[in-house]
Amino acid sequence: MSRWIVNFDNDVFKTTWEDLKAKLDISEVDETTATSVEELARLKKVIVFIDNAFEGIDPELIPASFITNFNTQTTECRNQIISYNSNKNIGHITNANNNADNLLSYIRPYLLSPDALKKSLLGAIRAYASEIDKHLGKITDTEAEYKKVKNFREEIEEYYDVLFASDDENESIKLQIATLLEDSEEKYNALNKFHAETLVDGVNESTQTTITEAKKDILRDVKETNEKLVDVSAKIEKLNKFYTKIFGSEDENGKITGGLEKELEQKIKDLESFKSKQEKTYNEEMTSRLESLKKYEQDQQTNNKNLYEQIESLLPGATSAGLAKAYQDMKESFDKPIKYWNITFISIVSIMFISTFISFVDIGIVKDNTTTWFAFKQMGDFTSTLNSLLFKLPLYAPLIWLAIFASKRRSENQRLQQEYAHKEALAKSYVSYKMQIDELKQEDKKLLEKLLDSSIDTVAHNASVSLDQKHGDSTPVQETIKMFVEQVTKLKG
Numbered sequence: 001m002s003r004w005i006v007n008f009d010n011d012v013f014k015t016t017w018e019d020l021k022a023k024l025d026i027s028e029v030d031e032t033t034a035t036s037v038e039e040l041a042r043l044k045k046v047i048v049f050i051d052n053a054f055e056g057i058d059p060e061l062i063p064a065s066f067i068t069n070f071n072t073q074t075t076e077c078r079n080q081i082i083s084y085n086s087n088k089n090i091g092h093i094t095n096a097n098n099n100a101d102n103l104l105s106y107i108r109p110y111l112l113s114p115d116a117l118k119k120s121l122l123g124a125i126r127a128y129a130s131e132i133d134k135h136l137g138k139i140t141d142t143e144a145e146y147k148k149v150k151n152f153r154e155e156i157e158e159y160y161d162v163l164f165a166s167d168d169e170n171e172s173i174k175l176q177i178a179t180l181l182e183d184s185e186e187k188y189n190a191l192n193k194f195h196a197e198t199l200v201d202g203v204n205e206s207t208q209t210t211i212t213e214a215k216k217d218i219l220r221d222v223k224e225t226n227e228k229l230v231d232v233s234a235k236i237e238k239l240n241k242f243y244t245k246i247f248g249s250e251d252e253n254g255k256i257t258g259g260l261e262k263e264l265e266q267k268i269k270d271l272e273s274f275k276s277k278q279e280k281t282y283n284e285e286m287t288s289r290l291e292s293l294k295k296y297e298q299d300q301q302t303n304n305k306n307l308y309e310q311i312e313s314l315l316p317g318a319t320s321a322g323l324a325k326a327y328q329d330m331k332e333s334f335d336k337p338i339k340y341w342n343i344t345f346i347s348i349v350s351i352m353f354i355s356t357f358i359s360f361v362d363i364g365i366v367k368d369n370t371t372t373w374f375a376f377k378q379m380g381d382f383t384s385t386l387n388s389l390l391f392k393l394p395l396y397a398p399l400i401w402l403a404i405f406a407s408k409r410r411s412e413n414q415r416l417q418q419e420y421a422h423k424e425a426l427a428k429s430y431v432s433y434k435m436q437i438d439e440l441k442q443e444d445k446k447l448l449e450k451l452l453d454s455s456i457d458t459v460a461h462n463a464s465v466s467l468d469q470k471h472g473d474s475t476p477v478q479e480t481i482k483m484f485v486e487q488v489t490k491l492k493g
Helices: 003-010 012-025 034-056 064-087 090-110 114-164 173-199 207-247 261-332 335-359 382-440 446-460 463-467 476-492
Strands: 365-367 370-372
Touching (some): 003 064, 012 034, 012 064, 034 090, 064 090
């Protein structure tokens, strides 16, 4: 089977075509207008013709564009049929016939077999005739129904006047029924509303439920009221006793006897008198304290002024002292490096001495059945001595370089320590020098300016500048070569 036949049989237009036929089978014309019936009958005729025509088409003679165009028109035709089935607008069937015309124009050039063409035409004619017969049957049924309706109409007209005609004296049955129905509905709605409000619980509680709950609340309130009345009676009795105690009670003659009212009035008078005395004492005390505070404030202002003047006079010395302290800290920071580099230098020299000493001494030698615990080795000839020296050179060379490096670092730290000691001494003596210059009371400020310039230069001087070009981080061999090159350069110059 060739790929053209496979593509034709498996193409999506087959599914669309079958769906179109299914939707068209359920399409019916609700009205008996000849134009509408003819439109639908013609569409079914064309679809049956095309469906039968597929049997006479050779898929291998059909180009790929045929399937694409055919599927497009089939989809449009199906959509028009679906729209007609939903809203019964005959315009959709007209549009579907236009799409069917396009399908006929696509398929007609590929109808090769006359038998297939006859079969397609025969099927189309049968479909068209079937659709026409179906609608003719509907028309016949419609005539019979029309006669029945006409008879019913005559009977209805006989009772029309009785049911609907009315005059000023007599109302029609329709109006009477409508009046009775309206009155019944009003009474029914009123009864339902009363029933719902009275007996049925819904969004709002019914009257019955409200009455029941109100009864419970009333009984509970009555019980609480009785309990409160008992409590209030006890409190009233206590209040009566308290009233009698405060205001007294009437005797047989109607006079008030006893009570604490007079005593309370006297106590109030005493309190008023005590209040006046306390206010007087308080005012006198406050006046005295305010005067003391004013005097204390004046004394504090005087003391603060004196302290301020002292601080102002000591600020230059404080600045010099702070600077001297900073220099002292820097000077003392070099103590440990100097100590460590001294220890390093002495340790290296000691190691070199001990290793050299050991190489010249024999320990625990047995000779002539005699054990010698300690003895110097005999010196050999120059060659053996030179070989021994060359043998030890790899050990001594780094030690010697490390000893020289430690010595230089110690010298650098001592130099920096001396620089900061000089700065410290100058900072400490600056104030005394300034005071001595001020005591001279010279109008010319050259000495003071010279002292200030010297101090500024000393403070601004970076102590590490003295170590520039003298770091000495190279090995002894490098320094020897450098010195040799410098000497040769001088000789050439």
